[in-house]
Amino acid sequence: MTDPLHRTVDRFRGEPPGTIGVVGAGTMGRGIAEVLIRHGYTAFLYDSSTASLRVGMESIARAIARGVEKGRLTSEERETALARLQPTSELAALIGADLVIEAVTEQFDIKATVLREIERHCRPDVVLATNTSAISITRLAAVTRRPELVVGIHFFNPVPIMKLVEIVPGLQTDPEVVETARRLVVSLGKTPVRVSDHPGFVSNRLLMPMINEAIYCLMEGVADAQAVDTVMKLGMNHPMGPLELADLIGLDVCLDIMRALFDGFKDSKYRPCPLLERMVSAGWLGRKTGRGFYEYPAASPNDKS
Numbered sequence: 001m002t003d004p005l006h007r008t009v010d011r012f013r014g015e016p017p018g019t020i021g022v023v024g025a026g027t028m029g030r031g032i033a034e035v036l037i038r039h040g041y042t043a044f045l046y047d048s049s050t051a052s053l054r055v056g057m058e059s060i061a062r063a064i065a066r067g068v069e070k071g072r073l074t075s076e077e078r079e080t081a082l083a084r085l086q087p088t089s090e091l092a093a094l095i096g097a098d099l100v101i102e103a104v105t106e107q108f109d110i111k112a113t114v115l116r117e118i119e120r121h122c123r124p125d126v127v128l129a130t131n132t133s134a135i136s137i138t139r140l141a142a143v144t145r146r147p148e149l150v151v152g153i154h155f156f157n158p159v160p161i162m163k164l165v166e167i168v169p170g171l172q173t174d175p176e177v178v179e180t181a182r183r184l185v186v187s188l189g190k191t192p193v194r195v196s197d198h199p200g201f202v203s204n205r206l207l208m209p210m211i212n213e214a215i216y217c218l219m220e221g222v223a224d225a226q227a228v229d230t231v232m233k234l235g236m237n238h239p240m241g242p243l244e245l246a247d248l249i250g251l252d253v254c255l256d257i258m259r260a261l262f263d264g265f266k267d268s269k270y271r272p273c274p275l276l277e278r279m280v281s282a283g284w285l286g287r288k289t290g291r292g293f294y295e296y297p298a299a300s301p302n303d304k305s
């Protein structure tokens, strides 16, 4: 195997683990970077917002310190893990990465620009993974020069806790790249589930319409937020109610996903609830801004500057 693609794939088969770039230091990017360094990977964390990068780095350091307090890792392991993490405001710093995971805002145009930029700054054989929740992998891959190296690796929030990762090949993704993604996910102690490239994959095709419907219940006065959540927790045994979960995910992310489902299926059953649209317009994005369906006085917002 001598071509660049196979050299990349081979690197993942050997030890020590490779170097991974994470683009976007928001809710997901910081969680992904934390899990990577805890599992021995060297990670570069990039964000176009220096404030978001700083908040992301602080949150990773706090999470790893909590691990020491809870006896899950030693102080020495904490130092070693943090030494593997390199924050950067320059995409060019990702030149050594074998694989880059983009976790930027869930909008096609933003992701397309970011993927092209990553391609411009990284090695030609880099595997490009996207953490998109609902956008077509094939469509994202098509904006790059090497669609065969693009794959969906869809982590769940909070990344350090959630076991599931959806692996989503696009139409042109090389099977060896899919295998690379699968191995990476397994090496992080998570369970990969392969799904095909349809809007929202499996997870958000099921979850997001439920959350959207819960918001309609609230908007139409069927019940207040706590009652909606209590019904789903006590009646359906969900660990969190849909509105609490929407606050955790981020209402902007929920709206972007509903729009991707609506655009993807062209079916009115996926129309975003007007109350969700209004709350996002108001900047009530959930936990990250301190207010969503509930209030979070101690929130540390992802600064968007």
Ligand SMILES: NC(=O)c1ccc[n+]([C@@H]2O[C@H](COP(=O)([O-])OP(=O)(O)OC[C@H]3O[C@@H](n4cnc5c(N)ncnc54)[C@H](O)[C@@H]3O)[C@@H](O)[C@H]2O)c1
Binding pocket: 023, 024, 025, 026, 027, 028, 029, 046, 047, 048, 049, 052, 053, 102, 103, 104, 105, 106, 107, 110, 114, 131, 132, 133, 134, 154, 155, 156, 157, 248, 249, 250, 253, 302, 304
């Ligand atoms: N929040 C969730 O529960 C969740 C779960 C699974 C997947 N996702 C997906 O993960 C991705 C990120 O979501 P999030 O919740 O972390 O969003 P977020 O809003 O918390 O973070 C997005 C980050 O992207 C950065 N960004 C925006 N444009 C950029 C650019 N051009 N270059 C570099 N960085 C840029 C922002 O500064 C911000 O830090 C989305 O695709 C989302 O659908 C989210």
